[in-house]
Amino acid sequence: MKNFGLDIWSNNNFIIEDGQIKLNYKSMPSILQIVEEIRSDDVRGPILLRFPHLIKRQIKSLYSYFDKAMTENSYNGNFNAVFPLKVNQFPHAVDAITSQGAQFNYGLEAGSKAELILAMSKTPSGAHITVNGFKDEEMITLGFIAAQSGHNLTITIEGLGELETIIEVAKKCDLKVPNIGIRVRLHSAGSGIWAKSGGMDAKFGLTSTEIIEAVRLLREENLLQHLSMIHFHIGSQMSDIAPLKRALREAGNIYAELKKMGASSLDSINIGGGLAVEYDQHTHSKSRNYSVEEFSSSVVFLLKEIMDAKNVKHPDIYTESGRFIVASHAVLITPVLELFTQDYQEKLLNFKEVNPPLIKELIDLNSLLNNKNCIEYLHDALDHMESILTLFDLGYIDLQDRSNAEILVHNIIKRALYLTSSNPTNELEQLQVRLQERYLINASIFQSLPDYWGLNQHFPVMPLHHLNATPIRAASLWDITCDSDGEIGFNPEKPLYLHDVNLDEEDYFLGFFNVGAYQETLGMNHNLFTHPSEYTVYINDTDYTITNKVESKSILDILESLGYNKDILSDKLKNDLLASEFITEKEKNDTLAKLELYLEQNGYLRTTN
Ligand code: PLP
Numbered sequence: 001m002k003n004f005g006l007d008i009w010s011n012n013n014f015i016i017e018d019g020q021i022k023l024n025y026k027s028m029p030s031i032l033q034i035v036e037e038i039r040s041d042d043v044r045g046p047i048l049l050r051f052p053h054l055i056k057r058q059i060k061s062l063y064s065y066f067d068k069a070m071t072e073n074s075y076n077g078n079f080n081a082v083f084p085l086k087v088n089q090f091p092h093a094v095d096a097i098t099s100q101g102a103q104f105n106y107g108l109e110a111g112s113k114a115e116l117i118l119a120m121s122k123t124p125s126g127a128h129i130t131v132n133g134f135k136d137e138e139m140i141t142l143g144f145i146a147a148q149s150g151h152n153l154t155i156t157i158e159g160l161g162e163l164e165t166i167i168e169v170a171k172k173c174d175l176k177v178p179n180i181g182i183r184v185r186l187h188s189a190g191s192g193i194w195a196k197s198g199g200m201d202a203k204f205g206l207t208s209t210e211i212i213e214a215v216r217l218l219r220e221e222n223l224l225q226h227l228s229m230i231h232f233h234i235g236s237q238m239s240d241i242a243p244l245k246r247a248l249r250e251a252g253n254i255y256a257e258l259k260k261m262g263a264s265s266l267d268s269i270n271i272g273g274g275l276a277v278e279y280d281q282h283t284h285s286k287s288r289n290y291s292v293e294e295f296s297s298s299v300v301f302l303l304k305e306i307m308d309a310k311n312v313k314h315p316d317i318y319t320e321s322g323r324f325i326v327a328s329h330a331v332l333i334t335p336v337l338e339l340f341t342q343d344y345q346e347k348l349l350n351f352k353e354v355n356p357p358l359i360k361e362l363i364d365l366n367s368l369l370n371n372k373n374c375i376e377y378l379h380d381a382l383d384h385m386e387s388i389l390t391l392f393d394l395g396y397i398d399l400q401d402r403s404n405a406e407i408l409v410h411n412i413i414k415r416a417l418y419l420t421s422s423n424p425t426n427e428l429e430q431l432q433v434r435l436q437e438r439y440l441i442n443a444s445i446f447q448s449l450p451d452y453w454g455l456n457q458h459f460p461v462m463p464l465h466h467l468n469a470t471p472i473r474a475a476s477l478w479d480i481t482c483d484s485d486g487e488i489g490f491n492p493e494k495p496l497y498l499h500d501v502n503l504d505e506e507d508y509f510l511g512f513f514n515v516g517a518y519q520e521t522l523g524m525n526h527n528l529f530t531h532p533s534e535y536t537v538y539i540n541d542t543d544y545t546i547t548n549k550v551e552s553k554s555i556l557d558i559l560e561s562l563g564y565n566k567d568i569l570s571d572k573l574k575n576d577l578l579a580s581e582f583i584t585e586k587e588k589n590d591t592l593a594k595l596e597l598y599l600e601q602n603g604y605l606r607t608t609n
Pocket of ligand 1: 236274
């Protein structure tokens with residue numbers, strides 16, 4: 001039995017009980033039970049489950065650790081947080097975020113026009129909206145419209161050109177002027193694979209000379225009273241806390257200097273995102289070297305220290321960490337369609353009346369193998385297999401003998417692995433790695449785990465069931481795209497062992513965890529595999545409810561989203577079929593019905609799994 005690193009990555013959100021992984025919340029349903037209920041409605045292909053209570057848990061933890069740090073440090077400013085929409089813009093994710101965050105006044109961050117429109121439509125009244133990223137006059141005008149509509153919105157300028165546009169828009173219209181923020185370009189850079197957002201060569205932010213110029217311009221245009229925030233972001237998934245501390249010292253001092261320069265309305269520091277998620281399944285705290293508690297107390301402590309030293313009122317603190325908020329809420333479930341060595345099934349043995357001596361020996365080894373002799377018999381079997389392959393190459397035995405030998409030897413290896421699984425020898429471990437099993441999963445890595453494909457980001461993966469049995473097969477996972485990059489190979493440094501199941505007799509499901517951040521919108525339709533069917537699951541004290549079903553797009557809808565006319569496509573297919581000759585009218589109608597059904601189904605595979 002293995003726990004697949006649950007104690008490392010799951011933050012107690014899940015537990016293993018009765019051989020299944022379960023939600024560690026209220027009625028504690030098993031994920032398998034939820035999946036089976038969904039599949040009983042004839043849903044096939046990958047399934048994405050959203051658990052809103054896990055979003056609430058993260059929001060609550062962020063707010064309570066900052067509250068705690070502020071109380072402990074006698075900090076006088078307030079704490080606010082916004083969710084960066086780029087991390088997950090899907091409707092049922094955003095609805096869960098805004099509804100679970102309402103009691104905390106949790107707001108939204110937008111980085112594009114479309115995200116700004118979404119933020120304006122979805123932000124709970126009174127909650128903050130921050131606007132980052134490059135902006136044109138239209139986007140800035142949208143910010144004015146949002147302020148006019150009553151939103152508490154801050155436009156963060158990424159360069160002086162944007163400030164000039166704000167000034168022009170303010171002159172052109174009589175709309176309410178939104179709060180203005182300045183993104184500062186820090187010399188401190190972040191850490192981790194996403195750390196390209198900080199440092200002097202960063203894509204965004206104003207240098208100190210530009211900040212001074214911005215204040216001059218704002219004062220000259222009588223807009224300085226709208227400057228309320230300075231902002232920085234040193235990169236997502238910050239692995240080390242040290243760069244954040246350097247960035248806070250730098251940004252804190254810039255803030256205090258601006259206050260001295262007369263920016264009297266300036267009252268907030270926005271520290272961007274960066275809070276990391278533990279994705280590692282093998283080694284404790286590999287993804288980050290700090291906890292949320294340390295993160296929040298470092299931010300509060302450092303800002304207080306700087307402000308007290310410069311005799312400046314403590315600013316309100318804003319964060320934009322989104323990965324930390326939503327990564328855990330989504331679990332991707334993929335059925336396993338095939339185990340490639342399942343071709344070696346005992347039922348396929350086909351002995352002759354007289355078998356070659358080596359085959360006879362393999363038959364004996366297979367039937368007499370037990371706890372005590374398994375290593376010795378395994379050595380014998382491997383040795384015989386070598387000889388049989390040589391005999392085959394020399395033409396002394398035929399294909400049937402070779403097939404029988406392969407099945408027998410595979411069976412002996414598997415049974416030896418089982419018998420020694422509680423105490424495997426080095427040799428057996430190496431053998432396991434050499435004889436990797438390939439698990440074909442009914443999903444697309446490009447669509448559902450794009451960061452694995454693009455950045456080699458590991459996501460925790462484990463079976464939903466069989467968890468009271470020791471997994472013995474070194475596993476590599478193949479997706480169903482026609483692309484050899486659609487594979488998560490076996491990595492001896494982060495080994496994944498799965499169970500040896502007979503898929504003719506039972507289903508086997510894998511869950512990929514912490515996939516709620518970035519994966520959904522970054523996912524691509526390679527081979528035209530689209531977003532998996534998704535469901536939101538609310539868990540209560542006695543049961544759970546499944547809502548917000550959004551089935552994976554049908555084949556015709558996928559094609560239509562590319563710009564094809566689905567009616568023209570389906571008419572062409574049907575007309576071609578009807579124009580062909582059928583022997584019976586029934587066959588014609590049945591085939592037409594089949595075609596129509598296929599076009600309305602999603603593009604994932606529909607074998608029994
Ligand atoms: N804020 C800004 C300005 C960002 O660019 C990003 C993403 O990189 C975030 C917030 C989100 O950060 P995270 O991925 O840590 O949630």
